[in-house]
Amino acid sequence: MEKSVFERLLSLETPVYYYDMDLLKETVDSLAETAAAHGVKVHYAVKTNNEERIMRYIASKGLGADCVSGNEIAWAVHCGFAPESIVYAGVGKTDKELNSALLAGIGAFNCESPEELRILDELAGRCGRKARVCLRINPDIDAHTHHYITTGLEENKFGISRFAFEEVVGIVKSSENLIFTGLHFHIGSQITSVREIFAVEVARAEEIVGWFESRGLRVDNIDLGGGLGIDYEDPDGNPVPDFKGWIETVSTFRRRPDQILHIEPGRSIAAQCGSLLSRVVYVKKGETKDTVILDAGMNNLIRPALYGAYHKVENLSAGFLRKDAPLHSYDVAGPVCESADVFGTKRLLPETVRGDLVAIRSAGAYGSVMSSRYNMRGDAPAVFSDEI
Ligand SMILES: Cc1ncc(COP(=O)(O)O)c(C=O)c1O
Known part of the structure; x- marks a missing residue:
């Protein structure tokens, strides 16, 4: 970060989400x-991340959207995504959501159970629309990531397990309202062994696609989901994730010329461009450790409390104004009345004082969208680098 940017950030009220739009553009373009x-x-x-400016930039580059609720679909359309580019996953789509997605004319319903297929068939029939259906398969693969963000294991609630394959083939073949378009897989998030893990997904997807085709269904679309990891330890060293490694790996899927591959990245697009900026309210001296208390809390960024996720914490004020400050070990915590409201323990930071501006890095993904009003605290608004 340039000093001039830091000086402009000093005038902001905290906590606030700061988005580096140059980095977002570089990432999306790459x-x-x-x-x-x-x-x-x-x-x-x-x-x-559903910030309108971020969504609009992504839509302007011709990307589609992957949504998980009726509200997300409406918002994506508002932000410029073409309805036919929208795919819609989720284990609990309600009738209301299914009906509005049918009317919007989305590209594919990524259906997660035989029960959902039967309801969608009925609703599509009632409103005289055809529903383009992709079956979300539970491939039973361990993505070797955090327990809460692995989604492709048999024990997870997501996707259709192999025990139901014959049943769903029967449903889509006999339905007049469902148009079978392909298969969908998503094995988890924050996957860092990119070439190894996604190669396992590709191999399993090839096997399952082959099985469905052997039952007489043409699998024209193969959606391999999201999951590409980012470098939380060194956001400046690796600001743009390994899209090349990921896309080269998924492209090894042996497909016919008429088969289309799809992916659904989230974190890898939005994480690195966002930082949660916060001010130090107190430095609390303890008997065995010192704790930096911030004005941002777990209600603004819940990932550390929820998953024990690591986010780099940087003292910007010390970095720019007190370059020779000695390093000191701190726990970094928020003000919320929960012991879990801790952003990091034993972090080596330059000696920190009340009022310092701190950046919690790589917070653009699963940050602001997961915020709450717990303790009746306020939201951290968004500011964009080209607007300050
Ligand atoms: C179905 C589906 N697609 C895509 C994603 C995005 O994953 P990521 O942010 O890891 O790229 C998720 C995340 O949970 C998902 O559930």
Whole structure:
């Protein structure tokens, strides 16, 4: 970060989410180019970050959207995503949500159970629409990531397990209102062994696609989901994730010329461009440790409390104004009345004082969208680098 940017940040009220729009653009452009070179279609996972400016930039590059609720679909359309580029996953789509997605004319319902398929069939029939259906398969793969963000294991609630394959083939074949378009997989998030783990997904997807085709269904679309990890330890060293490694790996899927590959990145697009900026309210001296108490809390960024997730914490004030400050070990905590409201323990930071501006890095994904009003605290608003 340039000193002039830091000086402008000093005038902001905290806590606040700061988005580096140059980095967002570099990231999206790099992804769009790599995907286009391999003929892969990209759908941005809206759940990651739904800031209108971010969504509009992504839509302007021709990417589609991956939504998980009726509200996300409406918002994606508002932000410029073409309805036919929208894919819709989720284990609990309600009748109201299914009906509005049918009327919007979305690209695919990624259906997660035989029960959902039967309801969608009925609703589509009632409103005289055809529903384009992709079956979300539970591939039973361990993505070797955090327990809460692995989604492709048999024990997870997501997707159709192999025990129901014959049943869903029967439903889509006999339905007049469902148009079978392909298969969908998503094995988890924050996957860092990119070439190894996604190669396992590709192999399993090839096997399952083959099985469905052997039952007489043409699998024209193969959606391999999201999951590409980012470097939380060194956001400046690796600001743009390994799109090349990921897309080259998914492109090894042996497909016919008429089969289209899709991916659904979220974190890898939005995480690194966002930081949660906060001020130090107190430095609390303890008997065995010192704790930096921030004005941002777990209600603004819950990932550390929820998953024990690591976010780099940087003292910007010390970095720019007190370059020779000695390093000191701190716990970094928020003000919320929960022991889990801790952003990091034993962090080596330059000696920190009340009023310092601190950045919690890589917070653009699953940050602001997961915030709450717990303790009746306020939201951290968004500011964009080109607006300050
Ligand atoms: C179905 C689906 N697609 C895509 C994503 C985005 O994953 P990521 O942010 O890891 O790229 C998720 C995240 O949970 C998901 O559930």
